[in-house]
Amino acid sequence: MLEIRPSCERCDKDLDPLSDGAMICTYECTWCRDCAEVLGSCPNCGGEMVQRPIPSAARLAQDPPSTVRVFNPDLMAPTSD
Incomplete structure (x- = not known):
């Protein structure tokens, strides 16, 4: 079973299961x-x-979804090309 995390790791937006x-x-x-579109790959x-x-x-x-939020605000920094 997938963990089904409740939020985006980059912007912390809530994600409904x-x-x-x-x-x-x-x-x-x-x-x-x-x-995901900004990042391109994980x-x-x-x-x-x-x-x-x-x-x-x-x-x-x-099998309820996870309530554990994973958030990395450092990923909000502009990506270098």
Whole structure:
């Protein structure tokens, strides 16, 4: 089961567990779609970011999403090209 983290690691935006705007990498680093587009790849592991699968409501009731927020404000700094 995915951890389903509650927020973007870059901007700390809330991400609903049923949102189609949440992106993750192989290690479940979690990003909002806007930040994922700016970053291009996961700054933590270098991996590809893909849309986080959306669980069914029944699965969420059985396996609640994480409440642990991961936030790294240093990632808000402009990226160098």
